[in-house]
Amino acid sequence: MPTVARVALDSPLPQLDRVFEYAIPEPLRERVVPGIRVKVPLRVGGRIISAWVVGVADKAEYAGRLAEVDSVVSEARVLTPELIRLARGIADRQAGAFADVVRLAIPARSARLEGRWLEDADGERAARAQRPEPIAAPATTDASSPSWAAELLANDGAQAPARITLRVPVGLAPGSSEPRHLGALADLVTESVASGRSAILLVPDFRDLALAVAALERRLPASRIRRFDSRLKPMPRYDEFLRALEPVPQVIIGTRNAVWAPAHELGLIAMWDDGDESYREPHTPYPHTREVALMRAQQQDAALVLAAHAPSLESRRLVATGWMQEMQVPGAARPKVIPADATLSDDPLARSARIPQAAWRAAREALTHGPVLVQVGRAGYRPALACANCRTPARCQRCHGPLGQPSAQRPPACTVCGAVHANWHCAECSGTALRASAIGHERTGEELGRAFPGVPVIVADGGRELIEIGDAPALIVATRGAEPVAAGGYFAVLLLDAENALARESLDTVGDSLRAWSNAAALVADGAPVIITGAPSAPLHALRDWQQAGLADLELAERRALDFPPAMRVATVRGSEAEVEAALHRLDELQLPELHVLGPVPDPDEPGRIRATLRFSYRAGEAIATALKTELVAQATSSRRRVANRAVAHASTLRVHFDASDVF
Structure with missing residues (x-):
């Protein structure tokens, strides 16, 4: 019987991010097993701290006397060996702490629910494992036969699992609210479960989640579907997590955190629209969901499918390296996209109109049959204002922030400090009249x-949980990403404000805009028009020809020439001048020719701190992460410094952020 427990402390401190050994006292030796929560003493301060058992052994590696495990918090083995390995790999990749990654992976514990689940080991839980509900014959979609899903997962009989970027069909299944792309992904995960292996299906937000769950429920019994929804209350979330631990092939579907879910014999990870910003983890150590999926698929020999109408640059890089291959669902079609500029005359007034005549005509004709979608680039009423006389952007007289008008009944106000400007006047020409330089939804x-x-006019935005509408005539005005699904599809889709969207100052402007347009265009009914406004440009042409992958390849080539991500990885190092200089000195010792340091410069987000930006190749990532983690530990453990000839305690301000999205 093992006498030594190897534990990972539940602490974000970098100096404690390693495996510690503790002796298992005689009364606990049958209860302490890998994957459970325990309490252990911490030598510093004599505190008792929570920890995870990551392994047990008959003999300690440490030659001295071991402290003993204090108590067992729970006997539920919620931290599986696969999650231990994945959490350690992601922590090392991001120069983060194992404990921080585990907090992302395992939801808040409910002791009462966990107790009931443990007591049911020989009851319903055992019955579900021994006699899982059978799966009916795969449903046939209107786009294709489900046999394509079996062929994709078989990967032409190759030994290695499939690594696919998938082009999916557009539109909706006739007479239903099931988008064809979600139906295709539901076919894929159903095939995996039917073959005896679990699957994880990742979607960006609650709208996609609700639609995908409905698609799965048409194909699988409810007992085979686990819903990982961040909006669930703590107890239902933990219940779904515990059910996912059971040895039954099932589908785990959810948003960002579902990628960590335990899964019995994982066979497939499918990810819809991996370029969506919702997949960026805002908590340390900031792992992107796609990168977690890539590592997990490799570690567990699972198939990986990245599906999108407009593929991300990261997925195109993987195709270019040969790590992934492109495939298309049989029968996939493209919508009929018409750039409004192609229908305009030489009349300058017609060309300056926000909604051209062609769009008006298409909307009027379509409304005789069913709903019309109008996608707007900005939220709000009049989010940006300018002088009506000289067109100078209107600025706040207090903080110089931009002015906007929140509604027709309210006066102009600063969008930064909120100051009201009922009697505004232009600093350039003294004009008092305002015009909208941008119009909101x-x-x-x-x-x-x-x-x-x-x-009827229906407004859809991030504040309204509008997921589906019927097939009656109506105008749906939606912000990007908030478009509801219409039964049978929209009879016309108008994409407004294309030029303003492309004018946004961001490295990802083109990709984000093209993805938003493509996802809205894909909701159109078969044969119905999609009209996009704006002057001719490469993104508009890519949408018109439904060649988003080609434009992504061109942009990726440009970024490769400029050493911009995702052709290169990036990281930021923030802290005091001394801390950042010490970190850069440690990196200099690596002597990596593929590492380029930009800065350091004053940190725009934290006064009194500086920031250095690193650019490096993917193969150098492991060495750089290890060096920076070593420096984080060194700074955290040098707890005293000299100030005015006396020693004072201080906390390290050194912070490392790999793959930050807002650097360039």
Whole structure:
């Protein structure tokens, strides 16, 4: 019987991010097993701290006397060997702490629920494992036969699991609210479960989650579906986690954190729209969901599918390296996209109109049959204002922030400090009249309501949980990403404000805009038009020809020439001048020719701190992460410094962020 427990302390301190050995006292030797929570004494301060058992042994590696495990918190083995390995790998990749990664992976514990689950080991839980609900014959979608899913997962009989970037069909299944792309992914995960291996299906937000769950429920019994929804209350979330631990092939579907879910004999990880910003983890150590999926698929020999209408640059890089291959669902079609500029005359007034005549005509004709979607680039009423006389952007007289108008009944106000400017005047020409330099979705809905009297106008944005609508005629004005699904599809889709979207100052402007347009265009009914406004440009042409992958390849080549991500990895190092200089000195000792340091410069987010930006190749990532983690430990453990000839305690301010999205 093992007498030594190897534990990982539940602490974010970098100096404690290693495996510690503790003796298992006689009364606990049958209860202490890998994957459970325990309490152990910490030598510093004599505190008792929570920890995870990551292994047990008959003999200690440490030659001295071991402290003993204090108590067992729970006998539920919630930290599986696969999660231990994955959490350690992600922590090392991101120069983070194992404990921080485990907090992302395992939801908050409910002791009462966990107790009931443990007591049920020989009851319903055992019955579910021995006699899982059978799966009916795979449903046939209108796009293709489900046999394509079996062929994709078989990977042409190759020994290695499939690594696929998948082009999916557009539109909706006739007479239903099931988007064809989600139906195709539901076919894939159903095939995996039917073959005896679990699957994880990742989606960006609650809208996709609700639609995907509905698609799965048409194919699988409810007992085979585990829903990992960040909006669930703590107890239901933990219940789903415990059910996912059971040895039954099932589908785990959810948003960002579902990638960590335990899964019995994982056979597939499928990810919808991996370029969506919702997959960026805001908590340390900031792992992107796609990178976690890549590592987990490798570690567990599972198939990996990245599906999108507009593939991300990261997925195109993996295709270019040969690590992934492209495939298309049989029968996939493209929508009929019409750039509004192609229908305009030489009349300058017609060309300057926000909604061209071609779009008006298409909307009017489509409304005789069913709903019309209007995608707007900005939220709000009039989010940006300018002088009506000289077109100078209107600025706040207090903080110089931009002015906007939140509604028709409220006066202009600063979008930064909130100061009201009822008596605004232009600093350039002394004009007092304001015009909108950008129009939000609420003002657009108001204008369309006047233009189409008698037609219902429905506003959809991030604050409204509107997921589906019927097939009755209506105008749906939606911000990007908030478009509801119409039964059978929209009879026309209008994409407004394309030029303003492309004018945004961000490295990912083109990719984000093209993805948003593509996802909205994919909701159109078969044969219905999609009209996009704006001057001709490469993104508009890519949408028109439905060649988003080609444009992504061109942009990736440009970034490779400029050493921008994702052609290269990036990291930021923040802290005091001495701390950042010490970290850079440690990196200099590596003598890596593929490492380029930008800065250091004053940190724009933290006054009194400095920031250095690192650019490096993917193969150098492990060495750089190890060096920076070593420096984090060194700074954290040098707890005293000299100030005015006396020693004072201080906390390290050194911070490392790998793959930050806002550097360039």
